[in-house]
Amino acid sequence: MSARLARRDHRAAWLFLVPIILVMLLVALWPLARTFFFAFTDAYLDNPSAYSMIGFDNFIEVIQDHNWWVAVKNTLVFTVISVAIETVLGIAIALLVNEAIPGRGLARAAILVPWAIPVVVSTKIWEWMLNDQFGVINKLLIELGLVDHGIAWTANSSLIMGTVIFVDVWMTTPFMVLLILAGLQLISPEIFEAAEVDGIPAWKRFWSITLPMLRPAIGVAVLFRVLDALRMFDLAYVMAASNENVMTVSIYARDRLISFQELGVGSAASTWVFLLVALVAIIIIGVLRLDRAAGH
Amino acid sequence: MTDATMQGSGIQRPQRKSSSYYRMRRRCVRGLQIVALLFVLFYTLFPYYWAFVSSTKQGGALYHSALLPAFDFTYYRQLIDNPVFMRSLLNSVYVATTTTFLSLIIGLSAAYALGRIDFPQRRAMLMIVLMVSIFPQVVVLSGMFELINWLGLFNRPSALVLTYLLSTVPFTTWILTTFIREFPRELEEAAIIDGCSHFRILMKILLPLMGPSLASTGILAFILAWNEFLFALTFTLTDENRTVPVAIGLIAGTSRFEYPFGQIMAASVTVTLPLIIVVLLFQRRIVAGLTAGAVKG
Numbered sequence: 001m002s003a004r005l006a007r008r009d010h011r012a013a014w015l016f017l018v019p020i021i022l023v024m025l026l027v028a029l030w031p032l033a034r035t036f037f038f039a040f041t042d043a044y045l046d047n048p049s050a051y052s053m054i055g056f057d058n059f060i061e062v063i064q065d066h067n068w069w070v071a072v073k074n075t076l077v078f079t080v081i082s083v084a085i086e087t088v089l090g091i092a093i094a095l096l097v098n099e100a101i102p103g104r105g106l107a108r109a110a111i112l113v114p115w116a117i118p119v120v121v122s123t124k125i126w127e128w129m130l131n132d133q134f135g136v137i138n139k140l141l142i143e144l145g146l147v148d149h150g151i152a153w154t155a156n157s158s159l160i161m162g163t164v165i166f167v168d169v170w171m172t173t174p175f176m177v178l179l180i181l182a183g184l185q186l187i188s189p190e191i192f193e194a195a196e197v198d199g200i201p202a203w204k205r206f207w208s209i210t211l212p213m214l215r216p217a218i219g220v221a222v223l224f225r226v227l228d229a230l231r232m233f234d235l236a237y238v239m240a241a242s243n244e245n246v247m248t249v250s251i252y253a254r255d256r257l258i259s260f261q262e263l264g265v266g267s268a269a270s271t272w273v274f275l276l277v278a279l280v281a282i283i284i285i286g287v288l289r290l291d292r293a294a295g296h
Numbered sequence: 297m298t299d300a301t302m303q304g305s306g307i308q309r310p311q312r313k314s315s316s317y318y319r320m321r322r323r324c325v326r327g328l329q330i331v332a333l334l335f336v337l338f339y340t341l342f343p344y345y346w347a348f349v350s351s352t353k354q355g356g357a358l359y360h361s362a363l364l365p366a367f368d369f370t371y372y373r374q375l376i377d378n379p380v381f382m383r384s385l386l387n388s389v390y391v392a393t394t395t396t397f398l399s400l401i402i403g404l405s406a407a408y409a410l411g412r413i414d415f416p417q418r419r420a421m422l423m424i425v426l427m428v429s430i431f432p433q434v435v436v437l438s439g440m441f442e443l444i445n446w447l448g449l450f451n452r453p454s455a456l457v458l459t460y461l462l463s464t465v466p467f468t469t470w471i472l473t474t475f476i477r478e479f480p481r482e483l484e485e486a487a488i489i490d491g492c493s494h495f496r497i498l499m500k501i502l503l504p505l506m507g508p509s510l511a512s513t514g515i516l517a518f519i520l521a522w523n524e525f526l527f528a529l530t531f532t533l534t535d536e537n538r539t540v541p542v543a544i545g546l547i548a549g550t551s552r553f554e555y556p557f558g559q560i561m562a563a564s565v566t567v568t569l570p571l572i573i574v575v576l577l578f579q580r581r582i583v584a585g586l587t588a589g590a591v592k593g
Binding site for chain 2: 009012013016017024045048093097099106107108110111113114116126128178181182231234250253257258271277
């Protein structure tokens with residue numbers, strides 16, 4: 001292609017990109033830049049134009065706040081445990097649904113349901129099922145004789161994190177299953193047949209063939225889920241807005257920003273969230289070597 | 297049976313154990329798989345079924361764990377008669393459809409450039425799009441607050457359309473780029489030789505073929521917009537401007553000790569039923585859309 005034609009193509013490409021660039025400047029870059037900017041000011045939300053620059057004071061205030069570190073701990077505990085369970089469950093269900101058994105089409109459709117329900121709705125449904133007096137789960141446990149009175153799953157401060165993780169696993173395992181299933185279907189069945197003919201036991205086929213070949217799919221799924229879990233807001237907010245045992249960094253930042261109207265401190269907290277998520281993303285991409293695993 | 301014997305004859309394995317042993321074992325494995333599948337189905341579907349059952353029980357019956365619905369639709373009638381809830385339903389429909397429509401147009405335009413035209417910054421642009429789609433919403437909250445105030449959109453559903461573009465536009469762009477790349481380039485070669493403009497190629501050749509891809513991407517964007525909570529909670533103040541997830545999230549009893557679970561379950565079923573029907577109808581397309589961006593990208 002001649003240089004003139006190439007130049008014409010490049011110009012056309014940028015013309016097609018004008019809408020997305022404008023929108024991203026407006027709703028991503030500009031707000032992000034303003035958040036970073038406000039983090040260095042003492043502004044309040046009721047009058048954002050009255051501020052003075054105060055350097056790193058807000059950042060220091062956030063990391064000296066005990067509640068911030070509670071939120072960081074909650075977020076990391078939630079992320080690690082829920083994504084770990086979801087990955088194991090996701091692999092197991094994907095392998096099961098990939099088998100040629102009756103009803104697997106129905107199962108594939110059914111696992112989409114928890115994923116499509118709004119988080120708020122799932123939270124409310126589980127809140128009702130886990131209700132200490134009238135919840136169906138407690139009634140079942142009592143009838144089975146496992147407990148003699150209902151357990152306050154969502155009110156007990158030592159149980160609430162487990163409950164939140166449980167509900168999150170229910171909601172997001174389907175996403176894991178879909179991505180891993182897609183990865184499974186890219187593997188050609190001949191490899192398994194050859195291994196089976198050679199008499200390699202099933203667990204070893206899984207460990208040394210399936211798992212390594214699924215690594216790119218699992219890697220992408222884990223990356224998406226981790227980044228999603230790190231910003232978790234709605235589940236914990238709806239289930240236990242004021243319970244500090246499940247307060248996540250997103251809830252902390254929003255509280256400072258909106259509830260306490262502290263535009264400066266809230267922005268600094270948001271910036272810390274940004275740095276936390278960026279750090280985790282870099283670590284995961286590095287550890288999993290996603291760029292190389294994807295074969296590009 | 298035929299399945300089992302076929303597999304048995306296909307594998308030329310030295311028969312150390314009798315073939316009936318293998319047949320038995322295969323049947324056991326199959327049985328266990330079906331039990332496991334039933335368990336998975338129960339685990340994923342029971343909560344939603346229970347929400348429906350609870351929403352059709354009245355008063356004291358709500359607190360008895362009878363497994364069958366009572367088919368009393370009083371709570372649903374109350375919802376229909378409740379102007380605030382209907383208003384939030386309308387807001388959700390407006391916000392989600394407008395967001396989807398805008399995201400598809402912007403995403404399609406960008407996806408054509410990223411999927412079909414070779415230009416030096418193509419990979420960098422794709423990375424930026426991916427990065428924007430994964431960063432936490434709370435990070436832009438303060439800047440977004442200022443932007444919305446400045447545009448005079450605070451406490452208006454249109455503010456949500458604008459803010460949702462942050463997550464839906466990168467998402468639709470990424471998926472549509474993958475879909476566009478899957479079409480063979482030969483389709484457009486004649487048009488390129490004839491000196492057809494890129495705009496014409498997109499509108500006359502690719503667009504007519506992209507119906508299914510646009511549908512699956514659109515459904516995903518719609519679900520994303522319909523389910524969003526943080527921005528909707530923060531940028532709308534009054535009941536009549538809320539979306540349904542926020543309306544449901546904020547339903548509370550008249551006292552601390554009364555919790556209107558019947559109404560909440562009826563509202564929950566109402567807002568998710570359309571989603572579930574769409575998901576079941578377009579199951580294959582949704583899976584295609586979800587996995588296109590993630591695995592092949």
